[in-house]
Each structure stands twice: as structure tokens, then as C-alpha cells.
Amino acid sequence: MPIEIPKDKWPGSVRKVTLGATAAEGGTRAKTVTVGGQTTMPYLQFEAPTPNPPVVAIEIKSRKPADWSLLLAETWGEAMADAAQWAKKAEEAGADLLVLALTLEDTPESAVKAVKSVLAASGLPLIVWGPGQAEKDNELLVPVAEATKGEKLVLGICEDKNYRTIVATALANGHLVQARTPMDVNLSKQLNILITDMGLPADRILMDPTTGALGYGMEYGYSVMERLRMAALQGDTMTQLPMIVTPGFEAWKAKEAKVGEGVPQAWGDWLARAIHWETITAIALIESGADIVVLRHPESVKRVKEAIGELMTA
Amino acid sequence: MALSGIQIYKLLPQTNCKECGFPTCLAFAMKLAAKQVELAACPYVSEESKKQLAESAAPPIRLVTLKAGTEVKAGNEVVMFRHEKTFYNKPGLFVRVRASDGDIAAKVATIDKYTVNYVGMDFSVDGFAVEADSGDFAAAVKAVRSATKRPLILIGDPAALPAGLEACSGETPLLYAADSSNWEAMADLAAKHKAALAVKGESLDELADLTQKIQTKGVEDMVLDLGGKTMGEWLMRSTQVRRLALKSNFRPLGYPVIAFPGKAGDPSKESVYAAQAIAKYAGFVVLDSFTPELAYALLVLRENIYTDPQKPIQVQPGVYEINNPTADAPALVTTNFSITYFAVANEVEGAGLPAWLVVTDADGMSVLTAWAAGKFDAERIAKAVKEFDLASKVNKKRIVLPGHVAVLSGELEEELAGWEIRVGPREAVDLPAFMKQALN
Ligand code: B12
């Protein structure tokens, strides 16, 4: 007698969100990326197929970062000093899309220049982050949004303190936003409500529930993502957005990845450990529902993409 | 599935004889449902009822314990997602050796000794799998046994296994694996040696069929190998088995699951397979490649996934002494979230710098989380400094705050009159340099 497998039947689904616009769509991207559309918990393809695979973004910066791990500096080399070159190398490393992080040293002019040079160097869809200080974010992201009208960039990172200006410029210039809240289902919902209340359609929002690295609070993000995804499937419209998380940023901040000397012997080889830290953080988050993971090291990108390929083949 | 009081009542004699100490059978049934009394208190329950009650009381996923000098438990889980309650029995991490490997004892001894500290807890691997291939199996098991006290998984066919079993008699190993061609012989072996038995099948139907047949041979402790060629396939099967056990109370698959990430073929993929297995319901994980860096990452992942979401790991508030501080050593302030405490303590200790570490009661939250939640403010810090009588320990009335909460310094100066408030770096990694340069 064949076993009857219990299947969950959910009333809701995750919205589809498309990043980037091709020439035909008013932008210049060689291709677009669509995420979301799920009707099941992650990869349970015996209930329904996963319509869009999760994707991997590589984070690059407008200026050579001084505080990144030596290991990252070694793999990206000279390219780190030039955003366009870095973008090309990231595309070669298998990125599905790019994140360009602007810095506090940037001016509106240098920011626009960096974004344009990346758009010219690579046909991948692009996410642009401000440096993370509300005023500076506004100062840089508004001119960037205006100079790239119609590209369907993702602008970030919107938090409750600084979402207004970013959302307004995304609205005016045909872009999307990344909405970040600190690991809390209700805070995610609230920010999404505030943003949609400003008139930005929900299919132009990516939800960033915040994450921690392996060993540094990752499990909180993991469970919040599972809960957000369940809420979405149960039909709660303000959680029905694809999720973006930053395991690369978090893992490379952790001592395990950042530091090679003066650490316990039991931590083993530095490079191998750093890659495990980033990869395993990312894999765990993909298992709990991430649609976009932002990574830093090419080897992690390779491993995570292989894993995604396997999760998509039922 | 647990029975209700009324369902239990129907299985009792219903004579209200009071010998159990309760006025009626119904009252006794209610207490039984609440697990406040033992069924044995009623002398008159029929054998048939006893059997039914025992079955209903059994956990939906059987607890399987492997034993040698130490124990590893798997099973007894109650939820699909950790936020619904918590995950209980961390998957046992095993490393495989083969009888044909050179110098097994040395290899196992190195791995057996491996320990790594994560936020004050020492982690190590849980056991070893020994595979009977072309080498001398009995000698291999003996060599492993000479190097570790941890439980074993013995991998081989019914002809090969007895030699290995003899070499570790008196223990409860796991035998791997029974399949549709050899299950009778494997079940006999497991029953004879009181071992647990892994069961392998290409479909859940086949697995369920096998576990039922094996159970009739008197083997209760089973572990499932779900097969599956890709991560996607494995994830689905693992989810289905857990759901069948928890939601449908389907006994034939109510056993822990074993995963072999090494089947991915290369060590980089193995790490990813292992991560999935740990997150998604494996009870035992057998690695083919052991490296300290991978073991560390997987052991931390396991700890994170199995941490009770209701109880963040905390340390006791108080003043901690690092590197035997004298009255001239500086005083640093932090919160009682374990990860935070150890990030700071390890850094200072590693640099060989003496310090007093004032750990405030911040409900087990990190610096910024506690600050945002109002659990790490000037008032609380001042209270800790006074309560722990820091003034009696140090010559210089000075405390160093985490850089992330620099905003608290003004208010703290008011709360702690006579104390100098210094703002340290944001990240603990930069503390030693700061202490050497700025704290003299
Ligand atoms: C995990 C987490 C949580 C977990 C809690 C985990 C816990 N037990 O603390 C949960 C999900 C419960 C949570 C909840 C909240 N969180 Co929270 N959370 C985080 C997260 C992701 C990681 C925090 C962490 O564990 N860091 C690791 C530890 C080790 O870091 P740390 O304690 O700061 O210690 C480091 C340094 O400070 C330094 N250090 C520590 N002590 C000392 C001492 C000295 C002397 C020195 C020099 C240095 C030093 O060394 C350490 C290592 O470098 C951060 C974002 C992030 N990625 O950092 C947000 C974050 C801290 N949370 C935030 C917020 C707002 C909240 C909430 C208020 C949200 C809400 N309303 O629900 C709640 C508050 C809690 C509540 N009301 O119950 C904000 C704080 C924003 C701000 N600047 O105020 C953050 C920064 C996220 C964000 N970007 O918005 N959170």
C-alpha cells in the first residue's frame, strides 16, 4: 500500500519580483532576474514546483575597501580598486546580479560615475546600497536613481529611519527598494506597509529580514525567515515578498573569516574556514527561504550556486 | 499520537474500584493523559489496553541511543520548524574510516582528541563509522576502539559484520545497513547483538515495508537512510519522513534519519550536504572528510539550529577576572549574551591582557539589541558597577564602554559621579590594540 504523504495546501503565494530592465523594457540590462512566486515552503517540490530559483549576488564597492579581509583582497586583486573591473570579474565568477555598495567617501558625482561604469561593464541587474548613514544614503542614492531612470535597480538599504527619500526616488525613477528590519516578523510587515502606503507597488520591494553570521545570531534570522515565509503562504499580503539577505557581509565580519592569526588551532585552515563560514551561513538561509543571497568570495558563490542547482532538481 | 483522557478511559476497566488512589477510572484517566501518574497504578488494565496505551505514549520519532564509553541520542523530535518549540537531540557527527585505510588508530586518535570551544562550550565529534571493505574488519574495529571511547557505526554486509561486532561486544553500535535483499540476516544480527539497525531503501514505501518486517524480528531501534541523489531529493524525503511521523503518526517511518554527505563526491560539496542535513532533520551525519575548520563550522551550525529559541545562551552577570587582573587593570563593560561575552573575553584573554570584565544583566542580549530594547542603558550599567562593587576592585575609577553604545557616555557620567567613562572600539577584535594604546 503506497504511503500517503501529507501535503500542505497554502492559500497564499510569494509575489514575483523582477530586477533589471532590458533595452526593450526601458533599461540597458542584458538580462533580468525574477525571484519569488513560491507556493510552498522552500523546495518542497512534491507539493508544487519552485517557480524561480534563488539567486546569488556578489557585493562590490565603489572604492577599494580598507577593512575587508586579506583573503578577499587576494582573490579580487587589482579589480577592487575599480568598480567596473570588479563588476566584470564578479560576473565571470558566476554572479546572477551585482550589489554595488557606495561609501562614505563618495560624492553624488563619484557615486553616479561608479554606478554608470558598473552598468556599462556588466549587463547584470544591479542593486545599489548607500553607505548606511541615513543622510549620506539620501545624498547619494537620489542622484544615482535619477541618472539611471528605468533600469529597475534595487536601491537600499531602506530602514524605518530612512525609507522615505529612497522610496520616493525609486517611485519617481522606476526602481525597486530593499527594505530591512531587525529580525522581526511584525517589523518587516510594518515597513512594507509604510513603503506601499507611499505608492510603491509591492512587486518593487525586496524584504531584508536581517541576518547574523553562523555562530553570531544566524539562527534568529533563520527562524524569522521561516516564519515570514509561512505568513506569506498563509495569505498575509504584506509578507508576500521575496527575501534578500547578506551572509557575505555578516560572515566576513566574523572573526572566523576575517582573522588568520592568533586564533585557536582547532579553527583549522583560514581560507577554508572563511569559505565554510560564508557558504554554510548562505546555505542555511537558502534552506529557510532566502531568494537572494549577497556573497563576497567567488568560491562561496560557486558552492552556493551548485547547491541551488541541486535543490531545484527534484 | 497522545490519547485524550476520554480515549484512555475507554481502555480502562471502568469499575471505579479506587485502588489506583483515584475515586473513578475517569479521574485516573485524566491524570494519565496529563502524564501525572503511571499506568502501573491500576492493577486491572488488560494486556490489550496496556499495549495500546504504550503505543500511544511512544514518541512519534523513536529515540535511538548508540552507546559505548559515551552516548549519542537521536530522535524524539516534536516539531518541523525550530520556532514552533525547539529541536532537541543534536545530530551525532561521525567520521568514517575504512578497514583498508592505513594507520586507522592514529587517524581516529587525532579526530577523537579534536575539541573546539564555542561561547564557553567544548564541542567534539560524536563517534566513528568503520566500514568493512577489503581490509581486516575485526582488526580495524579493534584499532578504532583502541583510539576512542565513542560509539560506532559498523558498515558492512551480514557476512562481514559479525567479526566487527565481536570486537566491540557489550556496546550498542549502529549496523549499516539492512535493505530488501539482506534484511533478515541484518535483523538477526541486530537482535542478537542488541544493536541499532540502519535501513536503506530507494523509496519511502520500500523503507516502511522494511522497517515493519524488521520489527517483527524483535528489532526496535532503527535509523533510516533515505537515499536521494540530489540535495533537493534528500530535502523532500527528509521532510516527508518527519511529517509522516509528526503529523500522521506513521510509525513505520518514525525513526531518526542518517545522512552521508560524503556521497557528494568532493569535500567542498560534502560540507554543503552536511549543512543541509544538520538544518533539515538528520539524526546522524557521517562525514568522509574530516578537517578542523569543517568540523568547527558544522558543530557551530548544529548548536545554532538546536538552540532553544526561547532561551538565548547567557552567562551569569557579574565581574569576571581575565588574566588575573590587579587593581591597576582596566574595567570593561559588556552584556551577558554568551556570544557577546565570549567575543570580548576571548579577545582580551588571547592577547594576554589583564582586565576586569563587568557583565551586566541585559536579558541575554547582544550590545545593540539590548541597547535598542532598553536593557543596556546608563542606569543598568551604573547599577551593575555599584552592585558588583567595582570600586573596591580597581584603583582607577574608570570603565570602558563598547564603541557601539558611545551615546551612553554622557548619561553614564551623571549616573556614576566620580567615574571616568571611556568609549572603546566597536568590535572586540580591536580591543587589545585599544587597551595597549589608549588605556595607559
Ligand atoms: C541577533 C539579533 C537579534 C536577536 C537577539 C539576539 C540576542 N540574544 O541578543 C533578536 C532577533 C531577538 C533581536 C531583537 C531585536 N533587535 Co536585534 N539584532 C540582532 C543582530 C542580527 C545580531 C546581534 C548579535 O548577536 N551580534 C553579535 C554580538 C557578539 O555583537 P555585540 O554584542 O555587539 O558585540 C560585539 C561588539 O559590540 C563588541 N563589544 C561587545 N562588548 C564590548 C565591550 C567593550 C568594552 C568593547 C570595546 C567592545 C565590545 O564586541 C563584539 C564583537 O565584535 C543585529 C544586527 C547585526 N547583524 O549586528 C540586530 C540589531 C542589534 N537589533 C536591532 C534591533 C532594533 C532589535 C529590536 C529592538 C527589534 C524589535 N523591536 O524587535 C529587538 C530587541 C529585542 C527585544 N525587544 O526583545 C538593531 C539595533 C539598532 C540600533 N542601532 O539601535 C540591530 C543593529 C539591527 C539593525 N541594523 O537594525 N535582535
Ligand code: SF4
Ligand atoms: S484502579 Fe483501575 S479500575 Fe480501579 S478505579 Fe483505578 S483505574 Fe479504575
